[in-house]
Amino acid sequence: MGAAAAEPPRAMGLVSSVVNDTLEFYRWTWTIRDKRVDDWLLMQSPFPTLTISTIYLLTVWLGPKWMKTREPFQLRFLLVVYNFGMVLLNFFIFKELFLSSRARGYSYVCQTVDYSDNVYEVRIAAALWWYYVSKGIEYLDTVFFILRKKFNQISFLHVYHHFTMFTLWWIGIRWVAGGQAFFGAQMNAFIHVIMYMYYGLAACGPKFQKYLWWKRYLTILQLVQFHVTIGHTALSIYIDCPFPKWMHWGVIFYAVTFIFLFGNFYYRTYKLPKEPMKNGKIANGAVANGLSKQENNAVVENGKKQKKGKAKGE
Numbered sequence: 408m409g410a411a412a413a414e415p416p417r418a419m420g421l422v423s424s425v426v427n428d429t430l431e432f433y434r435w436t437w438t439i440r441d442k443r444v445d446d447w448l449l450m451q452s453p454f455p456t457l458t459i460s461t462i463y464l465l466t467v468w469l470g471p472k473w474m475k476t477r478e479p480f481q482l483r484f485l486l487v488v489y490n491f492g493m494v495l496l497n498f499f500i501f502k503e504l505f506l507s508s509r510a511r512g513y514s515y516v517c518q519t520v521d522y523s524d525n526v527y528e529v530r531i532a533a534a535l536w537w538y539y540v541s542k543g544i545e546y547l548d549t550v551f552f553i554l555r556k557k558f559n560q561i562s563f564l565h566v567y568h569h570f571t572m573f574t575l576w577w578i579g580i581r582w583v584a585g586g587q588a589f590f591g592a593q594m595n596a597f598i599h600v601i602m603y604m605y606y607g608l609a610a611c612g613p614k615f616q617k618y619l620w621w622k623r624y625l626t627i628l629q630l631v632q633f634h635v636t637i638g639h640t641a642l643s644i645y646i647d648c649p650f651p652k653w654m655h656w657g658v659i660f661y662a663v664t665f666i667f668l669f670g671n672f673y674y675r676t677y678k679l680p681k682e683p684m685k686n687g688k689i690a691n692g693a694v695a696n697g698l699s700k701q702e703n704n705a706v707v708e709n710g711k712k713q714k715k716g717k718a719k720g721e
Contacts, residue, residue, distance in 0.1 A: 436582070439582065440581055440582055441520075441522055441532070441580075441581060441582055441583070441584050441585075442522070443522060443524065443529065443532055443584065444532060444536065444580060444581065444584055447536055447580075448540075449540075449577070450536075450577075450580065450581060453577055453578075453581075456543075456573065456574060456577040457574065459543060459546075459573070460570055460573060460574045463546045463549070463569070463570060463573075464566075464570065466546075466549070466550065466553070467549060467553075467561060467566055470549075470550070470553035470554075471553060471556075471558050471561075474553055474554065474556055479554070479555050479556035480554040480555055481555070482551060482554060482555060483610060483612070485551075486551060486606075486607075486610035487607060487610045487611060489547065489551070490603045490604075490606040490607035490610055491603070491604075491607040493541070493544070493545070493599065493603040493606075494600055494603045494604050494607060496537070496541055496544070497541065497596045497597075497599040497600045497603065498596075498600050499534075499537070500534050500537050500538050500541065500592065500593075500596040501593055501596040501597045501600065503530055503531070503533070503534035503537075504531060504534045504535075504589050504592060504593040504596065505593060507527040507528075507530040507531045507534065508527075508531060508589050508593070510527045511525070511527045511528065511531075513589060515590060515639075516642065516643070516646070516648075517587070517643055517646060517648035517649075517650070518586045518587050518589070518590075518648075518650070519586050519587075519648070519649045519650060520583050520584075520585045520586035520587075520588075520650065521585055521586070522585070528585055531584070531585050531589055532580075532584035532585055534589075534592070535579070535580055535584045535585070535588060535589065535592055536580050536584065538576065538592045538595075538596060539573070539576040539577060539579070539580045541596075541599075542569070542572040542573035542576055543573045545569055545572070545573070546569055546573065548565075548569065549561060549565065549566070549569060552565075562672075563668075564668045564669070564671075564672055567664075567668065568665070568668075571661070575657075575661070579654070582651070582654075583650070583651060583654055586650055587640075587643060587648065587650045587654075587655075588654075590639060591636055591639075591658065594632055594635065594636075595632065598625075598628055598629060598632055601625065601628070602625055605619060605621070605622060605625060623673075623676075623677050626669060626672065626673045626676070626677075627673070629665075629669055630666065630669050630670060630673065633662045633663075633665045633666045633669070634662075634666065636658060636662045637659055637662045637663065637666075640655050640658045640659050640662075641659065643655055644656075
């Protein structure tokens with residue numbers, strides 16, 4: 408009885424010790440933060456970012472349930488504006504990172520973080536902050552899928568990609584808004600210019616379908632990006648580049664997860680035999696964040712033909 412009674416206090420002591428050590432570690436990390444971004448939106452604490460990301464996950468869970476008995480929205484005009492708006496935002500981020508890093512003579516092999524108030528260093532930090540913000544805006548990709556009842560598009564890869572990019576990049580901006588971080592963001596922003604250009608054209612309607620033969624190459628480009636990221640980061644570790652090692656190893660692990668997930672997506676989408684049309688359902692007919700093909704003047708929504716007329720919200 409005595410030994411059993413001693414277990415709860417011992418367990419509580421262990422939990423208390425873990426909590427205190429965690430808080431102490433957090434306070435220590437805060438002392439080495441990038442103080443230039445202290446007053447920037449969402450940078451004062453991780454909780455606003457975590458709250459937004461939690462709401463996103465709740466939307467992924469509850470959104471399809473809410474739309475289950477409702478007609479799908481078409482949202483054509485909104486999708487066109489959104490996708491081409493993302494083209495402009497990502498081009499701005501790419502341009503700022505490219506021009507500012509070039510003006511500062513940044514190395515593509517090894518670049519330390521300069522926490523000074525140099526105008527170009529601040530521009531690089533600001534561009535990286537916009538990059539982080541863009542990942543939060545991209546949560547709308549999923550919202551539009553839900554409103555249009557494209558539930559098959561909301562895969563584990565889709566949710567994992569969106570949730571982790573926005574959440575983890577808060578850490579990047581808070582501690583390393585510069586240096587090596589510019590390379591991956593610059594490359595990804597350039598790819599997103601191409602990607603959202605594709606989505607924007609797809610949202611313009613069926614007359615643009617003949618120009619969209621290059622969708623599979625977007626996935627190939629993303630896979631190349633992840634391999635380049637791993638190679639670039641591994642080289643930095645090998646030459647002992649004075650950039651936070653925890654960030655290097657985190658980037659490598661993160662890129663490996665994407666290679667597996669995107670590789671699996673590419674294989675299942677483009678290498679496996681296409682399924683024929685069965686019971687009116689079209690296999691592999693959806694266009695991510697664009698509009699599905701129209702056939703015989705019928706709107707194709709979620710694999711099923713709707714009756715003639717306009718979809719809700721069109």
